[in-house]
Amino acid sequence: MSEVLRVLLVDDQPIIRSGFAMMLSVEDDIEVVGEAGNGQEALELVRAAAPDVIVMDVQMPVLDGIAATREIVAQDLGRVLILTTFDRDDYLFAALEAGASGFLLKNAQAEQLVEALRAVGDGNALLAPEVTKRVIQQMSAPAQQADTAGGGRHEELLAQLTDRERDVLRLIGAGRSNREIAAELFIGAATVKTHVSSIFAKLAVRDRVGAVIIAHEAGIVASD
Structure with missing residues (x-):
């Protein structure tokens, strides 16, 4: 991981991406290097932006977050932190099987997300306590x-x-x-x-x- 943690935000809702970007902008050691609205855009951007961590939603058009995670991990393009609204076992285990390094729900506190990003960036895995x-x-x-x-x-x-x-x-x-x-x-x-x-x-x-x-x-x- 570089001295500044490079993060790519992937979510099909622009307002959510903007909210996360604004929240992370106050962290001196985190830089948002791009945003994508679906998994296919993420695959294209991840090669250009070279992020350390990709914050990935699950349900998205064109290419969902699980499929995108599988591709990113297989090509060693970065570590993936799944961030979803849906507390579902099928999403959880599919994400872990695809190689995600973390799984959090969108109702997590801001400090939990920041902690998760740093942990994943450091090469560790982090799961929501629940x-x-x-x-x-x-x-x-x-x-x-x-x-x-x-x-x-x-x-x-x-x-x-x-x-x-x-x-x-x-x-x-x-x-x-x-x-x-x-x-x-x-x-x-x-x-x-x-x-x-x-x-x-x-x-x-x-x-x-x-x-x-x-x-x-x-x-x-x-x-x-």
Whole structure:
């Protein structure tokens, strides 16, 4: 990622694109480098604008956001953050299967969107807290059926974690954001980020989705 995060906004409603662009304009480390009204326009613009992150709507004419995401990820043209009005499982899992690095709902707070953009730009994955549990349930069910030993197959990986990293993983598994983890454990946000990166490396997962699945299967998810 460049020093300034380059963002492309893709939504078929101009007023929504304008609103997001205005909201992001106050962030010194984020620059909106283009806007597109559908997935096909996004594919054309992404090559010219070279964004770090593409904020992608799902339901759009000409080419929908899921198909556009699949093309962008396959060609390694940038990371995609899905931002949709519709809290639907089929959209969620189709987006993750297509290679999206994040999934948020349009009712998210402004700071949540900014945090998500930075996380995705840094190479991490970010899911809206309200959909994290559904991802865990859907993606871990087949593994649970095949492996009645529960977290036994993860013991060797989990043994590498420090006590503090296990605390962080427990909260990641419950869908907490880095900010929430920092508040709950009384540590700094930068410290949480360091722990999260270390956890990903030790568990051999590429993003938060993989970490929450392991936390769930191992039975170390924090209770609400």
